[in-house]
Amino acid sequence: MAEDDDEIILSELSDDELTAQMMDDLYDGLKEEIEEATHILLERGWTPYDILTKALVAGMTIVGADFRDGILFVPEVLLAANAMKGGMAILKPLLVETGAPRMGKMVIGTVKGDIHDIGKNLVAMMMEGAGFEIVDLGINNPVEKYLETAAAEGADIIGMSALLTTTMPYMKVVIDTMKEQGIRDDYIVLVGGAPLNEEFGRAIGADAYCRDAAVAVETAKDFIARKHNQMTA
């Protein structure tokens, strides 16, 4: 049980203290605390976009870095992502209302022939936790499924996952089809899966290979930021 002097009343904290506390609470996967703090910041007149980027995304970045460095592992990261989703659920309708820039939308699935989905599921959960919208295609997706959904959903990112060495090459089929249709550059293409590596990602023409779910989130954020810069340039 918490000692009395450990007790922190969120509403009594200054803005700076509160955002710092939110980063801690995200790290510990405390969903209710994140929801409460999100409401407090809204009441204090913060824009939904500032809460998203300066508190939630900033906090998840720390979680992602510690996952990458082998300090946190999947169970902790999923709890953190779940807490983040609690805050996101409050902010999402407000973000739409205020016309704030979106984090980005990703269509994700395992490629045709591949039925191994745990890695894909982890990426989807962490991307959602980082504020991205996710359209999960599930397993065993043919090229049409990726491209039709990406077009219909207005996605920014196509994410492909494969665990088998026999199904990895299908990623190239998807990318080659995009090239044929002249839509390759309309999307950021991220690939991942245990047997892949950077060399393979380059060889098939993906934008990036993502070693794990944390890298996927960081890479997606990077590419989306570059895309925004290009549009304003």
Add this chain to the structure above:
Amino acid sequence: MTDALSRLLETRDWLLADGATGTNLFNMGLEAGEPPELWNADQPNKIKQLYSKAVDAGSDLFLTNSFGGNASRLKLHNAQNRVRELNRLAAEIGREIADRQDHPVIVAGSMGPTGDIFAPMGTLTHELAVEMFHEQAEGLKEGGADVLWVETISAPEEYKAAAEACLLAGMPWCGTMSFDTAGRTMMGVTSTAMVGMVDKLTHAPLAFGANCGVGASDLLRTVLGFAATGTERPIIAKGNAGIPKYVDGHIHYDGTPELMAEYAVMARDCGATIIGGCCGTMSEHLRAMREALETQPRGEDRPSLEDISARLGGFSSEDDGLGEGGAKRERRGRRRS
């Protein structure tokens, strides 16, 4: 000790397990995306061939074609109502091949992960996991498996659920985890933590260890971690035949039969008793491993990490997660415990 594996372990100080199931089946024409377990019913001759390849190459023990044979995995192919049947068939075919040999060969009923994530983040509960594994275990038992073989597990909760299911089925079992994330399992379990968990189980496995993961070197580092705890329980080492490489549009594992032979002997020196391969390990690898285990003497000492990387290649991460590593983030203070 009444089960066949325990009896065999009493007479031998190492056993050769089998190699890859998936890699072999794909070479035999399995279409990517097709669940291999359906072949137990539709292509039994090919499954016989799969098992025979391992036995003919010298395996003392082989795994049944039932890795994805739990309700959660088969549901992806709308075959969740065939769990019992497909597992029974997997073991029956295995029994037939094993009984044909003039020496004892163990039929190990393979049980892979459910693929689900445990609550609160995922949907899987202990009860559900036990129920799924138990259903599969009963099918494998019915088909005549000597022992159940739980493999490629990442979450400790799932390993424990499998143990309970094996107990419910009244079957001896072995269980390995996949250490593929900086020396730990995806869910953060270290080699030492696994030994601790295994020791606490009510229905402890006959043998435990590591399979799949990242290449032969990493796997042996994990085995050294098991052995360093001083555990008396037999250790299993089933590593991949190197690392998959993409060359001219094709994928192949870079582990040669010579490398896997070296790996097998080193695995024994590291403290493993049951030694086999995983993805990419074919008959020619198994034959080389068998020959090396039979002809090469045991080493005086356990190989060092330097020996392993010098002979089998470098590690995928700097350490095995057992060191001090990075400290968790400093906390400002918690609101509740």
